[in-house]
Amino acid sequence: MTSFQSPSGTKDWLYPESEHMAYLVESFKSHVELANYGLILSPMFEDLGVFVRGVGDVSELVTKEMYEFVDKGGRKLALRPEGTASVMRAFLQHNPPVPFKAWYVAPSFRYERPQAGRYRQHHQVGLEAIGTDDPGLDLEIISILFDWLTSLGLGNLSLKLNCLGDTNCRPAYLELLYSYLEKNQKFLCKEHMERWSVNPLRVLDCKKPECVAIKEDAPKINKHLCPDCKLHFETLLAALDTAEIPYLLDDYLVRGLDYYMRTTFEVASLSLESAQNAVGGGGRYDNLALALGGNNTPGIGFASGLERVLLACEKEGVVFPLDYGPSVFVIDLIGGHKAGELTMTFRRAGVACDRSFDNRSLKSQLRQADKSRAKLALIVGEREKQNNSLQLKWLDANMRERFSAFLADFLDSYVVSESDDLSTMKSYSGKSYSGENKDYTEQYQISNTLPTDMAIRAIKEFFK
RNA sequence: GUGGUCGUAGCUCAGUUGGUUAGAGCGCUAGGUUGUGGCCCUAGAGGUCGGGGGUUCGAGUCCCCUCGGUCACCCCA
Numbered sequence: 229m230t231s232f233q234s235p236s237g238t239k240d241w242l243y244p245e246s247e248h249m250a251y252l253v254e255s256f257k258s259h260v261e262l263a264n265y266g267l268i269l270s271p272m273f274e275d276l277g278v279f280v281r282g283v284g285d286v287s288e289l290v291t292k293e294m295y296e297f298v299d300k301g302g303r304k305l306a307l308r309p310e311g312t313a314s315v316m317r318a319f320l321q322h323n324p325p326v327p328f329k330a331w332y333v334a335p336s337f338r339y340e341r342p343q344a345g346r347y348r349q350h351h352q353v354g355l356e357a358i359g360t361d362d363p364g365l366d367l368e369i370i371s372i373l374f375d376w377l378t379s380l381g382l383g384n385l386s387l388k389l390n391c392l393g394d395t396n397c398r399p400a401y402l403e404l405l406y407s408y409l410e411k412n413q414k415f416l417c418k419e420h421m422e423r424w425s426v427n428p429l430r431v432l433d434c435k436k437p438e439c440v441a442i443k444e445d446a447p448k449i450n451k452h453l454c455p456d457c458k459l460h461f462e463t464l465l466a467a468l469d470t471a472e473i474p475y476l477l478d479d480y481l482v483r484g485l486d487y488y489m490r491t492t493f494e495v496a497s498l499s500l501e502s503a504q505n506a507v508g509g510g511g512r513y514d515n516l517a518l519a520l521g522g523n524n525t526p527g528i529g530f531a532s533g534l535e536r537v538l539l540a541c542e543k544e545g546v547v548f549p550l551d552y553g554p555s556v557f558v559i560d561l562i563g564g565h566k567a568g569e570l571t572m573t574f575r576r577a578g579v580a581c582d583r584s585f586d587n588r589s590l591k592s593q594l595r596q597a598d599k600s601r602a603k604l605a606l607i608v609g610e611r612e613k614q615n616n617s618l619q620l621k622w623l624d625a626n627m628r629e630r631f632s633a634f635l636a637d638f639l640d641s642y643v644v645s646e647s648d649d650l651s652t653m654k655s656y657s658g659k660s661y662s663g664e665n666k667d668y669t670e671q672y673q674i675s676n677t678l679p680t681d682m683a684i685r686a687i688k689e690f691f692k
Numbered sequence: 693g694u695g696g697u698c699g700u701a702g703c704u705c706a707g708u709u710g711g712u713u714a715g716a717g718c719g720c721u722a723g724g725u726u727g728u729g730g731c732c733c734u735a736g737a738g739g740u741c742g743g744g745g746g747u748u749c750g751a752g753u754c755c756c757c758u759c760g761g762u763c764a765c766c767c768c769a
Contacts, residue, residue: 231743233742233759233760234760236759236760236761287767289767289768292693292766292767293767293768309768310768310769336769338767338768338769340693340766340767340768341693341694341765341766341767342760342761342762343761343762343763343764344761344762344763345768345769346767346768346769347769350769351769352769354769419766433767435765436765483768485768494769502763502764503763503764503765503767503768504768504769506768506769507769508769509768509769530769531769532769533768533769534769535769536769537769559728561727589722589723589727590727590728590729591722591723591727591728591729592721592722592729593728593729594728594729594730595729595730596729597729598729598730599729599730605728605729607727607728609727610727611727619727619728621728621729623729623730
Protein backbone atom coordinates (compact mmCIF):
# COMPACT_ATOMS: atom_id res chain seq x y z
CA MET A 229 0.00 0.00 0.00
CA THR A 230 1.25 3.41 -0.94
CA SER A 231 1.10 6.33 1.42
CA PHE A 232 -0.94 8.19 -1.17
CA GLN A 233 -4.64 7.87 -1.69
CA SER A 234 -7.18 9.55 -3.92
CA PRO A 235 -8.13 12.99 -2.58
CA SER A 236 -11.13 13.33 -0.34
CA GLY A 237 -14.36 13.15 -2.25
CA THR A 238 -12.86 11.52 -5.33
CA LYS A 239 -12.70 7.89 -6.29
CA ASP A 240 -11.05 5.50 -8.71
CA TRP A 241 -13.27 3.60 -11.06
CA LEU A 242 -11.93 0.11 -11.68
CA TYR A 243 -13.24 -2.46 -14.11
CA PRO A 244 -15.98 -3.62 -14.24
CA GLU A 245 -17.61 -0.81 -12.29
CA SER A 246 -16.02 1.63 -14.69
CA GLU A 247 -17.92 -0.09 -17.50
CA HIS A 248 -21.18 0.63 -15.70
CA MET A 249 -20.38 4.31 -15.91
CA ALA A 250 -19.44 3.94 -19.56
CA TYR A 251 -22.70 2.11 -20.16
CA LEU A 252 -24.67 5.00 -18.66
CA VAL A 253 -22.91 7.43 -20.96
CA GLU A 254 -23.52 5.20 -24.00
CA SER A 255 -27.19 4.85 -23.24
CA PHE A 256 -27.49 8.59 -22.69
CA LYS A 257 -25.75 9.29 -25.97
CA SER A 258 -28.00 7.03 -27.97
CA HIS A 259 -31.01 8.48 -26.21
CA VAL A 260 -30.25 12.13 -26.93
CA GLU A 261 -29.12 11.44 -30.46
CA LEU A 262 -32.66 10.31 -31.14
CA ALA A 263 -33.62 13.92 -30.49
CA ASN A 264 -30.80 15.34 -32.60
CA TYR A 265 -28.54 16.65 -29.86
CA GLY A 266 -24.85 16.96 -30.72
CA LEU A 267 -21.92 16.35 -28.44
CA ILE A 268 -20.12 19.39 -27.05
CA LEU A 269 -16.71 19.14 -25.41
CA SER A 270 -15.72 22.22 -23.48
CA PRO A 271 -12.83 22.87 -21.08
CA MET A 272 -12.85 21.53 -17.54
CA PHE A 273 -11.84 24.95 -16.30
CA GLU A 274 -13.04 28.38 -17.29
CA ASP A 275 -12.42 32.00 -16.53
CA LEU A 276 -13.74 32.53 -13.03
CA GLY A 277 -16.15 35.13 -14.40
CA VAL A 278 -18.06 32.47 -16.34
CA PHE A 279 -19.32 31.15 -13.02
CA VAL A 280 -19.16 34.27 -10.88
CA ARG A 281 -21.34 36.70 -12.75
CA GLY A 282 -21.26 39.93 -10.82
CA VAL A 283 -22.08 40.66 -7.23
CA GLY A 284 -25.65 39.43 -7.61
CA ASP A 285 -24.62 35.82 -7.54
CA VAL A 286 -24.97 34.56 -4.00
CA SER A 287 -25.53 30.87 -4.62
CA GLU A 288 -23.56 28.63 -2.29
CA LEU A 289 -22.15 26.79 -5.22
CA VAL A 290 -20.37 29.92 -6.37
CA THR A 291 -19.57 31.56 -3.06
CA LYS A 292 -18.05 28.64 -1.20
CA GLU A 293 -17.96 25.45 -3.23
CA MET A 294 -15.79 26.37 -6.16
CA TYR A 295 -12.30 25.13 -6.91
CA GLU A 296 -10.64 28.41 -7.82
CA PHE A 297 -7.02 28.88 -8.77
CA VAL A 298 -4.65 31.32 -10.37
CA ASP A 299 -2.52 29.94 -13.19
CA LYS A 300 1.09 30.87 -13.95
CA GLY A 301 -0.07 33.68 -16.16
CA GLY A 302 -2.00 35.22 -13.29
CA ARG A 303 -5.41 34.30 -14.74
CA LYS A 304 -8.22 33.64 -12.30
CA LEU A 305 -9.74 30.31 -13.24
CA ALA A 306 -12.14 27.78 -11.76
CA LEU A 307 -12.79 24.10 -12.27
CA ARG A 308 -16.30 23.82 -13.67
CA PRO A 309 -18.82 23.35 -10.86
CA GLU A 310 -21.60 22.71 -13.41
CA GLY A 311 -21.99 22.47 -17.14
CA THR A 312 -24.58 25.00 -18.22
CA ALA A 313 -22.50 28.16 -17.88
CA SER A 314 -19.67 26.61 -19.91
CA VAL A 315 -22.01 25.60 -22.70
CA MET A 316 -23.61 29.02 -22.79
CA ARG A 317 -20.17 30.63 -22.91
CA ALA A 318 -19.26 28.40 -25.84
CA PHE A 319 -22.54 29.22 -27.55
CA LEU A 320 -21.95 32.95 -27.23
CA GLN A 321 -18.35 32.60 -28.37
CA HIS A 322 -19.13 30.63 -31.55
CA ASN A 323 -22.64 31.80 -32.32
CA PRO A 324 -23.92 28.58 -33.91
CA PRO A 325 -27.37 28.37 -35.55
CA VAL A 326 -30.34 28.13 -33.19
CA PRO A 327 -31.83 26.14 -31.72
CA PHE A 328 -28.45 24.98 -30.49
CA LYS A 329 -29.01 21.51 -29.10
CA ALA A 330 -26.00 20.06 -27.33
CA TRP A 331 -25.29 17.20 -24.94
CA TYR A 332 -22.23 16.68 -22.80
CA VAL A 333 -20.55 14.34 -20.39
CA ALA A 334 -17.99 15.92 -18.13
CA PRO A 335 -16.60 15.92 -14.63
CA SER A 336 -17.80 18.63 -12.27
CA PHE A 337 -15.97 19.87 -9.21
CA ARG A 338 -17.40 21.19 -5.98
CA TYR A 339 -15.62 21.74 -2.72
CA GLU A 340 -18.14 20.24 -0.30
CA ARG A 341 -18.04 17.76 2.54
CA PRO A 342 -18.27 14.39 0.79
CA GLN A 343 -21.02 11.90 1.44
CA ALA A 344 -22.48 8.94 -0.36
CA GLY A 345 -23.84 10.33 -3.61
CA ARG A 346 -21.95 13.55 -3.19
CA TYR A 347 -18.38 13.91 -4.35
CA ARG A 348 -15.85 16.65 -4.95
CA GLN A 349 -15.42 15.35 -8.45
CA HIS A 350 -18.51 13.86 -9.94
CA HIS A 351 -19.60 13.20 -13.48
CA GLN A 352 -22.55 14.72 -15.20
CA VAL A 353 -24.33 14.07 -18.43
CA GLY A 354 -26.49 16.93 -19.54
CA LEU A 355 -28.40 18.64 -22.31
CA GLU A 356 -28.75 22.26 -23.27
CA ALA A 357 -31.10 23.72 -25.85
CA ILE A 358 -30.41 27.37 -26.54
CA GLY A 359 -32.19 29.90 -28.69
CA THR A 360 -35.92 29.63 -28.09
CA ASP A 361 -38.38 29.90 -25.25
CA ASP A 362 -40.93 27.64 -26.92
CA PRO A 363 -42.48 25.51 -24.15
CA GLY A 364 -42.24 22.61 -26.57
CA LEU A 365 -38.54 22.63 -25.79
CA ASP A 366 -39.29 22.43 -22.07
CA LEU A 367 -41.28 19.31 -22.80
CA GLU A 368 -38.50 17.89 -24.96
CA ILE A 369 -35.85 18.41 -22.31
CA ILE A 370 -37.91 17.08 -19.42
CA SER A 371 -39.17 14.08 -21.34
CA ILE A 372 -35.67 13.11 -22.45
CA LEU A 373 -34.44 13.13 -18.85
CA PHE A 374 -37.44 11.20 -17.61
CA ASP A 375 -37.45 8.69 -20.46
CA TRP A 376 -33.73 8.06 -20.23
CA LEU A 377 -33.88 7.29 -16.52
CA THR A 378 -36.91 5.10 -17.10
CA SER A 379 -35.20 3.27 -19.96
CA LEU A 380 -32.36 2.31 -17.65
CA GLY A 381 -34.87 0.35 -15.64
CA LEU A 382 -35.40 2.85 -12.85
CA GLY A 383 -38.84 3.10 -11.34
CA ASN A 384 -39.61 5.03 -8.21
CA LEU A 385 -38.89 8.36 -9.88
CA SER A 386 -40.47 11.60 -8.82
CA LEU A 387 -40.53 14.61 -11.12
CA LYS A 388 -41.00 17.94 -9.37
CA LEU A 389 -41.85 21.09 -11.28
CA ASN A 390 -42.14 24.77 -10.59
CA CYS A 391 -42.21 28.07 -12.43
CA LEU A 392 -40.10 30.90 -11.07
CA GLY A 393 -41.44 33.69 -13.25
CA ASP A 394 -39.35 35.96 -15.42
CA THR A 395 -37.98 39.50 -15.41
CA ASN A 396 -41.51 40.85 -15.77
CA CYS A 397 -43.22 39.20 -12.86
CA ARG A 398 -40.46 38.03 -10.56
CA PRO A 399 -39.37 41.43 -9.21
CA ALA A 400 -42.91 42.22 -8.11
CA TYR A 401 -43.24 38.81 -6.54
CA LEU A 402 -39.90 39.17 -4.76
CA GLU A 403 -41.13 42.40 -3.22
CA LEU A 404 -44.21 40.63 -1.93
CA LEU A 405 -42.07 37.84 -0.54
CA TYR A 406 -39.62 40.33 0.89
CA SER A 407 -42.21 42.25 2.83
CA TYR A 408 -43.81 39.02 4.02
CA LEU A 409 -40.48 37.71 5.29
CA GLU A 410 -39.64 41.06 6.81
CA LYS A 411 -42.81 40.91 8.82
CA ASN A 412 -42.10 37.36 9.94
CA GLN A 413 -38.34 37.34 10.18
CA LYS A 414 -38.28 36.73 13.90
CA PHE A 415 -40.05 33.40 13.35
CA LEU A 416 -37.52 32.10 10.86
CA CYS A 417 -34.84 29.57 11.70
CA LYS A 418 -31.68 30.80 13.33
CA GLU A 419 -29.73 31.03 10.15
CA HIS A 420 -32.35 32.66 7.97
CA MET A 421 -33.24 35.16 10.65
CA GLU A 422 -30.05 36.90 9.60
CA ARG A 423 -29.69 35.80 6.02
CA TRP A 424 -33.21 35.84 4.61
CA SER A 425 -32.76 39.14 2.79
CA VAL A 426 -29.69 37.96 0.87
CA ASN A 427 -31.76 35.57 -1.22
CA PRO A 428 -35.40 35.44 -0.10
CA LEU A 429 -36.17 32.57 -2.47
CA ARG A 430 -33.84 30.29 -0.57
CA VAL A 431 -36.03 30.49 2.50
CA LEU A 432 -38.63 28.57 0.52
CA ASP A 433 -36.15 25.73 0.20
CA CYS A 434 -35.33 25.61 3.90
CA LYS A 435 -36.29 22.45 5.77
CA LYS A 436 -36.08 23.79 9.31
CA PRO A 437 -39.45 23.53 11.07
CA GLU A 438 -39.52 27.27 11.79
CA CYS A 439 -39.10 28.19 8.15
CA VAL A 440 -41.43 25.44 6.97
CA ALA A 441 -44.19 26.93 9.11
CA ILE A 442 -43.58 30.43 7.83
CA LYS A 443 -43.32 29.54 4.18
CA GLU A 444 -46.68 27.82 4.18
CA ASP A 445 -48.40 31.16 4.27
CA ALA A 446 -45.82 32.93 2.15
CA PRO A 447 -46.88 34.25 -1.25
CA LYS A 448 -46.32 31.64 -3.97
CA ILE A 449 -44.57 32.61 -7.17
CA ASN A 450 -46.86 30.62 -9.42
CA LYS A 451 -49.86 32.56 -8.10
CA HIS A 452 -48.20 35.79 -9.21
CA LEU A 453 -47.05 34.94 -12.70
CA CYS A 454 -47.43 37.38 -15.55
CA PRO A 455 -49.68 36.26 -18.43
CA ASP A 456 -46.72 35.17 -20.57
CA CYS A 457 -45.19 33.00 -17.86
CA LYS A 458 -48.55 31.61 -16.91
CA LEU A 459 -49.28 30.62 -20.50
CA HIS A 460 -45.82 29.12 -20.88
CA PHE A 461 -46.19 27.01 -17.76
CA GLU A 462 -49.72 25.88 -18.49
CA THR A 463 -48.76 24.90 -22.01
CA LEU A 464 -45.94 22.79 -20.60
CA LEU A 465 -48.17 21.11 -18.03
CA ALA A 466 -50.71 20.21 -20.70
CA ALA A 467 -47.97 18.78 -22.88
CA LEU A 468 -46.63 16.68 -20.00
CA ASP A 469 -50.13 15.34 -19.42
CA THR A 470 -50.41 14.39 -23.07
CA ALA A 471 -47.01 12.73 -22.94
CA GLU A 472 -48.14 10.81 -19.85
CA ILE A 473 -45.21 12.01 -17.78
CA PRO A 474 -46.29 12.21 -14.15
CA TYR A 475 -45.19 15.27 -12.20
CA LEU A 476 -45.70 17.03 -8.90
CA LEU A 477 -46.01 20.78 -8.65
CA ASP A 478 -43.68 22.04 -5.97
CA ASP A 479 -44.04 25.65 -4.90
CA TYR A 480 -40.77 25.43 -3.05
CA LEU A 481 -38.57 24.09 -5.81
CA VAL A 482 -36.22 27.03 -6.16
CA ARG A 483 -32.89 25.37 -6.97
CA GLY A 484 -29.50 26.72 -6.19
CA LEU A 485 -28.42 28.51 -9.30
CA ASP A 486 -29.33 32.14 -9.66
CA TYR A 487 -29.85 32.11 -13.38
CA TYR A 488 -32.92 29.91 -13.36
CA MET A 489 -36.16 31.48 -14.59
CA ARG A 490 -39.58 30.14 -15.42
CA THR A 491 -39.48 26.36 -15.59
CA THR A 492 -37.41 24.51 -13.01
CA PHE A 493 -37.54 20.78 -12.43
CA GLU A 494 -35.85 18.00 -10.56
CA VAL A 495 -36.09 14.23 -10.72
CA ALA A 496 -35.51 12.35 -7.49
CA SER A 497 -35.05 8.64 -7.07
CA LEU A 498 -37.14 7.58 -4.11
CA SER A 499 -34.98 4.46 -3.90
CA LEU A 500 -32.13 6.55 -2.59
CA GLU A 501 -32.65 6.97 1.12
CA SER A 502 -30.11 9.68 1.71
CA ALA A 503 -30.71 13.38 1.27
CA GLN A 504 -28.75 13.16 -1.98
CA ASN A 505 -31.57 11.64 -3.99
CA ALA A 506 -31.79 14.05 -6.92
CA VAL A 507 -30.69 12.16 -10.03
CA GLY A 508 -31.28 15.01 -12.42
CA GLY A 509 -32.34 18.61 -12.39
CA GLY A 510 -32.45 21.69 -14.50
CA GLY A 511 -34.50 24.53 -15.75
CA ARG A 512 -34.81 27.50 -18.01
CA TYR A 513 -32.12 30.17 -17.92
CA ASP A 514 -33.43 32.91 -20.13
CA ASN A 515 -31.21 35.45 -18.43
CA LEU A 516 -27.89 33.67 -18.44
CA ALA A 517 -26.73 34.87 -21.85
CA LEU A 518 -27.23 38.46 -20.76
CA ALA A 519 -25.31 37.86 -17.56
CA LEU A 520 -22.39 36.52 -19.61
CA GLY A 521 -22.33 39.62 -21.72
CA GLY A 522 -24.13 38.24 -24.76
CA ASN A 523 -27.38 39.05 -26.46
CA ASN A 524 -30.50 38.03 -24.63
CA THR A 525 -30.94 34.37 -25.61
CA PRO A 526 -33.26 31.96 -23.86
CA GLY A 527 -32.25 28.42 -23.07
CA ILE A 528 -33.16 25.35 -21.07
CA GLY A 529 -31.26 22.28 -19.95
CA PHE A 530 -30.61 19.73 -17.29
CA ALA A 531 -27.75 17.79 -15.77
CA SER A 532 -27.75 14.36 -14.25
CA GLY A 533 -25.12 12.99 -11.88
CA LEU A 534 -23.89 9.60 -13.05
CA GLU A 535 -22.71 8.53 -9.61
CA ARG A 536 -26.21 9.01 -8.23
CA VAL A 537 -27.87 7.36 -11.18
CA LEU A 538 -25.56 4.42 -10.65
CA LEU A 539 -26.41 4.31 -6.94
CA ALA A 540 -30.10 4.28 -7.81
CA CYS A 541 -29.52 1.50 -10.35
CA GLU A 542 -27.71 -0.58 -7.76
CA LYS A 543 -30.45 0.05 -5.24
CA GLU A 544 -33.09 -1.11 -7.68
CA GLY A 545 -31.09 -4.08 -8.89
CA VAL A 546 -30.70 -2.87 -12.46
CA VAL A 547 -28.53 -5.30 -14.40
CA PHE A 548 -26.24 -3.80 -17.00
CA PRO A 549 -26.12 -5.77 -20.25
CA LEU A 550 -22.35 -5.91 -20.49
CA ASP A 551 -20.48 -8.39 -22.61
CA TYR A 552 -17.48 -9.54 -20.63
CA GLY A 553 -14.48 -11.40 -21.82
CA PRO A 554 -12.58 -12.04 -25.02
CA SER A 555 -13.61 -14.51 -27.69
CA VAL A 556 -10.42 -16.51 -27.62
CA PHE A 557 -7.84 -17.27 -24.94
CA VAL A 558 -4.53 -18.50 -26.28
CA ILE A 559 -2.64 -21.05 -24.21
CA ASP A 560 1.00 -21.52 -25.06
CA LEU A 561 2.98 -24.33 -23.41
CA ILE A 562 6.18 -23.86 -25.37
CA GLY A 563 7.54 -20.55 -24.22
CA GLY A 564 5.02 -17.93 -25.24
CA HIS A 565 6.20 -16.90 -28.70
CA LYS A 566 3.33 -18.67 -30.37
CA ALA A 567 0.86 -16.96 -28.06
CA GLY A 568 2.34 -13.66 -29.13
CA GLU A 569 1.88 -14.48 -32.81
CA LEU A 570 -1.63 -15.81 -32.44
CA THR A 571 -3.00 -13.05 -30.27
CA MET A 572 -1.61 -10.44 -32.60
CA THR A 573 -3.13 -12.15 -35.60
CA PHE A 574 -6.51 -12.39 -33.94
CA ARG A 575 -6.46 -8.80 -32.79
CA ARG A 576 -5.45 -7.48 -36.18
CA ALA A 577 -8.43 -9.34 -37.58
CA GLY A 578 -10.72 -7.78 -34.98
CA VAL A 579 -11.14 -10.83 -32.78
CA ALA A 580 -10.85 -10.07 -29.06
CA CYS A 581 -8.37 -12.40 -27.43
CA ASP A 582 -6.12 -12.70 -24.44
CA ARG A 583 -3.31 -14.95 -23.25
CA SER A 584 -1.33 -15.60 -20.13
CA PHE A 585 2.23 -14.67 -19.41
CA ASP A 586 5.10 -15.98 -17.29
CA ASN A 587 5.02 -19.53 -18.70
CA ARG A 588 2.38 -20.82 -16.38
CA SER A 589 1.30 -24.43 -16.27
CA LEU A 590 -1.51 -25.69 -18.47
CA LYS A 591 -3.78 -25.95 -15.49
CA SER A 592 -3.02 -22.41 -14.47
CA GLN A 593 -3.53 -21.08 -17.98
CA LEU A 594 -6.86 -22.87 -18.30
CA ARG A 595 -7.92 -21.37 -15.02
CA GLN A 596 -7.07 -17.95 -16.34
CA ALA A 597 -8.93 -18.68 -19.54
CA ASP A 598 -11.94 -19.68 -17.50
CA LYS A 599 -11.79 -16.55 -15.41
CA SER A 600 -11.42 -14.38 -18.48
CA ARG A 601 -14.80 -15.69 -19.62
CA ALA A 602 -13.38 -16.41 -23.05
CA LYS A 603 -15.53 -18.60 -25.24
CA LEU A 604 -12.69 -20.55 -26.77
CA ALA A 605 -9.29 -21.72 -25.66
CA LEU A 606 -6.65 -22.23 -28.33
CA ILE A 607 -3.89 -24.49 -27.09
CA VAL A 608 -0.43 -24.91 -28.54
CA GLY A 609 2.05 -27.23 -26.86
CA GLU A 610 4.76 -29.72 -27.80
CA ARG A 611 2.35 -32.04 -29.60
CA GLU A 612 0.87 -29.29 -31.68
CA LYS A 613 4.33 -28.07 -32.49
CA GLN A 614 5.33 -31.59 -33.59
CA ASN A 615 2.49 -32.07 -36.03
CA ASN A 616 2.03 -28.40 -36.87
CA SER A 617 -1.42 -28.04 -35.38
CA LEU A 618 -3.54 -26.19 -32.86
CA GLN A 619 -6.13 -27.46 -30.44
CA LEU A 620 -9.42 -25.67 -30.04
CA LYS A 621 -11.37 -26.11 -26.84
CA TRP A 622 -14.81 -24.85 -26.03
CA LEU A 623 -14.85 -23.47 -22.55
CA ASP A 624 -18.59 -23.54 -22.19
CA ALA A 625 -19.38 -27.22 -22.35
CA ASN A 626 -23.07 -26.60 -22.71
CA MET A 627 -22.62 -24.85 -26.01
CA ARG A 628 -19.97 -27.10 -27.40
CA GLU A 629 -22.00 -29.40 -29.56
CA ARG A 630 -23.78 -26.66 -31.36
CA PHE A 631 -20.58 -24.84 -32.07
CA SER A 632 -18.62 -27.85 -33.14
CA ALA A 633 -20.79 -28.78 -36.08
CA PHE A 634 -20.71 -25.24 -37.30
CA LEU A 635 -17.01 -24.73 -36.83
CA ALA A 636 -16.15 -27.98 -38.54
CA ASP A 637 -17.31 -26.45 -41.79
CA PHE A 638 -14.73 -23.77 -41.89
CA LEU A 639 -11.94 -24.64 -39.50
CA ASP A 640 -10.89 -27.71 -41.48
CA SER A 641 -7.77 -26.23 -42.91
CA TYR A 642 -6.02 -25.36 -39.72
CA VAL A 643 -7.56 -26.82 -36.59
CA VAL A 644 -6.32 -30.15 -35.46
CA SER A 645 -7.93 -32.02 -32.68
CA GLU A 646 -6.42 -35.29 -31.65
CA SER A 647 -8.86 -38.08 -31.09
CA ASP A 648 -7.87 -38.63 -27.45
CA ASP A 649 -8.50 -34.98 -26.73
CA LEU A 650 -11.91 -35.23 -28.30
CA SER A 651 -12.81 -38.24 -26.22
CA THR A 652 -11.78 -36.30 -23.17
CA MET A 653 -14.11 -33.56 -24.25
CA LYS A 654 -16.89 -36.04 -24.82
CA SER A 655 -16.63 -37.61 -21.43
CA TYR A 656 -16.38 -34.23 -19.80
CA SER A 657 -19.61 -32.99 -21.24
CA GLY A 658 -21.33 -36.27 -20.63
CA LYS A 659 -22.62 -36.24 -24.16
CA SER A 660 -21.55 -38.21 -27.19
CA TYR A 661 -21.25 -36.83 -30.63
CA SER A 662 -23.86 -37.90 -33.13
CA GLY A 663 -22.95 -39.62 -36.39
CA GLU A 664 -23.13 -36.52 -38.50
CA ASN A 665 -20.40 -34.90 -36.48
CA LYS A 666 -18.14 -37.88 -36.73
CA ASP A 667 -15.98 -36.43 -39.44
CA TYR A 668 -15.04 -33.82 -36.96
CA THR A 669 -12.90 -36.27 -35.07
CA GLU A 670 -10.60 -36.65 -38.01
CA GLN A 671 -7.31 -34.92 -37.88
CA TYR A 672 -6.77 -31.88 -39.99
CA GLN A 673 -3.25 -30.88 -40.72
CA ILE A 674 -2.48 -27.30 -41.40
CA SER A 675 0.09 -25.85 -43.71
CA ASN A 676 0.32 -22.64 -41.78
CA THR A 677 0.01 -22.58 -38.02
CA LEU A 678 -1.57 -19.15 -38.14
CA PRO A 679 -5.29 -19.06 -38.80
CA THR A 680 -6.21 -18.07 -42.32
CA ASP A 681 -8.08 -14.90 -43.17
CA MET A 682 -11.16 -16.90 -43.95
CA ALA A 683 -11.16 -18.50 -40.54
CA ILE A 684 -10.69 -15.17 -38.84
CA ARG A 685 -13.66 -13.77 -40.67
CA ALA A 686 -15.73 -16.75 -39.77
CA ILE A 687 -14.78 -16.68 -36.11
CA LYS A 688 -15.50 -13.00 -36.03
CA GLU A 689 -18.89 -13.51 -37.59
CA PHE A 690 -19.55 -16.40 -35.30
CA PHE A 691 -18.89 -14.54 -32.09
CA LYS A 692 -20.57 -11.33 -33.06
C1' G B 693 -17.80 24.68 6.91
C1' U B 694 -20.68 22.48 11.85
C1' G B 695 -22.05 18.03 14.61
C1' G B 696 -22.39 12.41 15.19
C1' U B 697 -20.20 7.75 13.94
C1' C B 698 -16.63 4.38 11.98
C1' G B 699 -11.46 2.86 10.00
C1' U B 700 -8.04 -4.75 11.48
C1' A B 701 -5.14 -8.77 4.72
C1' G B 702 -7.35 -7.05 -2.30
C1' C B 703 -12.96 -7.69 -0.34
C1' U B 704 -16.56 -8.83 3.92
C1' C B 705 -15.55 -9.02 8.87
C1' A B 706 -13.88 -11.72 14.03
C1' G B 707 -10.40 -10.13 17.90
C1' U B 708 -13.15 -11.30 25.41
C1' U B 709 -12.23 -6.08 31.42
C1' G B 710 -5.26 -3.43 27.52
C1' G B 711 -1.42 -9.32 28.13
C1' U B 712 2.65 -14.21 24.21
C1' U B 713 4.67 -14.91 17.16
C1' A B 714 -3.01 -10.60 14.93
C1' G B 715 -7.38 -14.61 12.83
C1' A B 716 -11.65 -16.54 9.43
C1' G B 717 -14.36 -16.70 4.81
C1' C B 718 -13.95 -15.09 -0.19
C1' G B 719 -10.18 -13.66 -3.68
C1' C B 720 -4.95 -14.51 -5.26
C1' U B 721 -0.60 -18.11 -6.16
C1' A B 722 1.11 -23.21 -6.35
C1' G B 723 0.18 -28.33 -6.04
C1' G B 724 -3.39 -32.84 -5.98
C1' U B 725 2.08 -37.88 -10.46
C1' U B 726 4.14 -36.83 -15.86
C1' G B 727 -1.05 -32.02 -21.44
C1' U B 728 -6.81 -30.02 -19.95
C1' G B 729 -10.55 -24.96 -16.64
C1' G B 730 -15.23 -24.49 -13.52
C1' C B 731 -16.48 -28.35 -8.06
C1' C B 732 -13.46 -30.44 -4.16
C1' C B 733 -8.79 -31.12 -1.11
C1' U B 734 -3.85 -29.30 0.54
C1' A B 735 -0.25 -25.60 1.04
C1' G B 736 1.56 -20.63 0.41
C1' A B 737 1.86 -15.38 -0.25
C1' G B 738 -0.34 -10.98 1.63
C1' G B 739 -1.38 -6.70 7.44
C1' U B 740 4.16 -1.00 10.32
C1' C B 741 -4.26 -3.18 13.02
C1' G B 742 -5.53 4.44 8.30
C1' G B 743 -1.19 7.82 9.94
C1' G B 744 1.38 10.46 14.06
C1' G B 745 1.99 11.37 19.20
C1' G B 746 0.81 10.06 24.36
C1' U B 747 -0.56 6.91 28.92
C1' U B 748 1.39 1.94 30.46
C1' C B 749 5.95 -3.11 32.32
C1' G B 750 2.82 -4.01 27.93
C1' A B 751 -1.93 -0.75 23.13
C1' G B 752 -5.55 -3.50 17.49
C1' U B 753 -8.00 -2.42 22.38
C1' C B 754 -7.41 3.80 26.51
C1' C B 755 -6.39 9.50 25.43
C1' C B 756 -5.08 13.56 21.87
C1' C B 757 -4.13 15.18 16.90
C1' U B 758 -4.54 14.11 11.81
C1' C B 759 -6.21 11.61 7.19
C1' G B 760 -10.23 8.94 5.01
C1' G B 761 -15.26 6.78 4.82
C1' U B 762 -20.22 7.44 6.40
C1' C B 763 -24.75 10.03 8.45
C1' A B 764 -27.28 14.67 9.55
C1' C B 765 -26.98 19.99 8.59
C1' C B 766 -25.57 23.30 4.59
C1' C B 767 -26.05 22.79 -0.47
C1' C B 768 -26.58 20.04 -4.70
C1' A B 769 -26.08 15.82 -9.57
